[in-house]
Amino acid sequence: MVRKSMMAAATVAMLMMGGSALAGYEEADQLYQKGEFNQALREFVAAGGGGNIEATYRAALMFEAGEGTDKNDETAAKWFQTAARAGHIDAMKKLAQMFIDGRGLPADPVQAWAILQIAIDRGDTEAGKQQQELEGTMRPGQIEAGKRRLEKIIGTYAGS
Numbered sequence: 001m002v003r004k005s006m007m008a009a010a011t012v013a014m015l016m017m018g019g020s021a022l023a024g025y026e027e028a029d030q031l032y033q034k035g036e037f038n039q040a041l042r043e044f045v046a047a048g049g050g051g052n053i054e055a056t057y058r059a060a061l062m063f064e065a066g067e068g069t070d071k072n073d074e075t076a077a078k079w080f081q082t083a084a085r086a087g088h089i090d091a092m093k094k095l096a097q098m099f100i101d102g103r104g105l106p107a108d109p110v111q112a113w114a115i116l117q118i119a120i121d122r123g124d125t126e127a128g129k130q131q132q133e134l135e136g137t138m139r140p141g142q143i144e145a146g147k148r149r150l151e152k153i154i155g156t157y158a159g160s
Helices: 001-017 020-033 036-047 053-066 073-085 087-099 109-121 125-135 142-152
Strands: none
Touching: 020 036, 020 053, 020 142, 036 053, 036 073, 053 073, 053 087, 087 109, 087 125, 109 125, 109 142
C-alpha cells in the first residue's frame, strides 16, 4: 500500500515537472534496457505527461506487467486509453483487449469492437484478426451496437 502511494505521488510530481518528452523517453528506454524498471517507469510517466505518446504506451505496458511497480490493470487501462485517444494503434488493441477481458475496467465487447474498428480503418491487420475473434463471442445485435458506438467515439480516438 505504501509503495502504491509513493508511486502515485511520484507520478503526480513527474507530470507536474514536465521536461523534455523526447529526451525523457530515450532515457527511459535506456533505463528499461538495463533492467532499471523503477526509474524507467518514472521517466516514461514523465515523458508521457509531457506529451510523448510512445512513452505513455510504454508506461501502460509497465503498469500492466508490474514492471517497476505493482501490477495495476486499472492504471494500465487509463494509460492505454490516453495513448489510444492520441492515435496509438497498439494502445488501441491493448485497450480493446482489456475491454474484452474486463481487466482494469468493465467488460464491454461493444466498446472493444468499436475501438478495434478504428485501428482497422487505420490499416492495422492485427486489429482485424482480433476483431474477428471477438465477433465469434458476441451476442446477436452487439456488432450493430458496435457500429453505432463507433460513430459516437470515432472523434475521441482521432489522434494527433
